[in-house]
Amino acid sequence: MTSRPRSGRSGGERSPSRPGPGRAAPGRSVDKGRTRRALLDGALRLLEDRSLDNLGIREVTRAAGVAPAAFYRHFERIDDLGLVLVDEAFTTLRQLMRDARDDVDEAEDMIERSVAALVRHVHDHRAHYRFIAREQYSAVPTVRLAIRREIRLFATELATDLARLPVVDRWPTPDLVMLADLIVGLMVETARRLIDVIEENPEREPEVVAEAERRLRYLAFGATAWRPRP
Amino acid sequence: MTSRPRSGRSGGERSPSRPGPGRAAPGRSVDKGRTRRALLDGALRLLEDRSLDNLGIREVTRAAGVAPAAFYRHFERIDDLGLVLVDEAFTTLRQLMRDARDDVDEAEDMIERSVAALVRHVHDHRAHYRFIAREQYSAVPTVRLAIRREIRLFATELATDLARLPVVDRWPTPDLVMLADLIVGLMVETARRLIDVIEENPEREPEVVAEAERRLRYLAFGATAWRPRP
DNA sequence: TCGGTTGGTGAACAACTGTTCACCAAAGTA
């Protein structure tokens, strides 16, 4: 081997579905935001084993089957694309939370249902979750900050939900926020473990789920012993 | 601007301290592992705002003030360098833990002392900690796995230490491991927050410290309410 | 003193990069 780009995929092919080398018959071009979607999806696919700050514009356009210059019709830099992905990920996450909020019952049951909902969601949006997990500590500041902000927001929303539960309903806000932060941190960690286990040892997924439930239960027990604002 | 490398530092300068363009008078060359150290330090510096899978060999050698080919005298690929950094980081961390283990007193005091030790350590080895924090979910599999393994090892060591404390000393091992995992996760998260706060709002460091202590205390309270092996 | 090993050098290679440009087809608007 004599030479190699920064990472894999050295081929120069474009896409199997474009007509010819000339500018003849683009045919089904515009179609609203199709190219934009293709760029996002291509990037998401590449980000499975690449970090955002190593994602090349040419790579993305190649993965989307589109000319390099087309990128600039939709984004100024690669960061902008990353921010859109962050937004997409947390929009669906918020949807999940809204669904889960509607049916809260007893605490024990709630833990199991919450974890199950998370598992389902990670399965359905794996690429987005992996992206978030990886870029949470990203070298790309704008994206890192955006993720941090969303997680913080998520935790405060959870805190207001917790305020409706017995035991903790009389805690002062800072204590509630702390508990919410602990729970969110646990959920994030669980999501990361799920992604790993899904790709490496799918048969061990139940262990991860059980462990997550156990930890959440531990936190719930803690709430019974905790004396707020010492 | 017409063109730009993958990221900053476009200049082609070498190093202010090398004699001339010819091969004249290298003078103080070999000196055992000096170049190797320079490569590691240069990489560590670059990794402050770059992720490992975007770290170029040429960048590293440039930062070390050394010819590109010199890299291959010490490492085969960039991953190998990363693995050495992981090793260095956890070696010093283990040292920290060994020191802390020698003087355990009462639980409350222990929490504060542990957090203080962590704070001191993060200050003293910031670059290493940031590297570990970032690459914990790295796109470079070997490094990611190495970090995960070290953290797991760290947690089991902590579990055996916990076994000497009151209350938990009669817990079955899995429960101890769970608690140790929770604590380690909290420590990792705290380290990350410390790094951020040190660089962005140094005056708010006490808040992060206090919050970490609070969370640890919460976990300790949880231990009093938890009934093992349900 | 000699021969080999270690660790450095600069030059060269092809490959890939981000970005700009003039150009053009289709869709929307008057």
Next chain:
DNA sequence: TACTTTGGTGAACAGTTGTTCACCAACCGA
């Protein structure tokens, strides 16, 4: 119908990349 905007194209640019190579100076053991 004509005109403008939108979103695509390929070619070109200079700059950077990983890796190999022959070469050489210093050190090491005999």
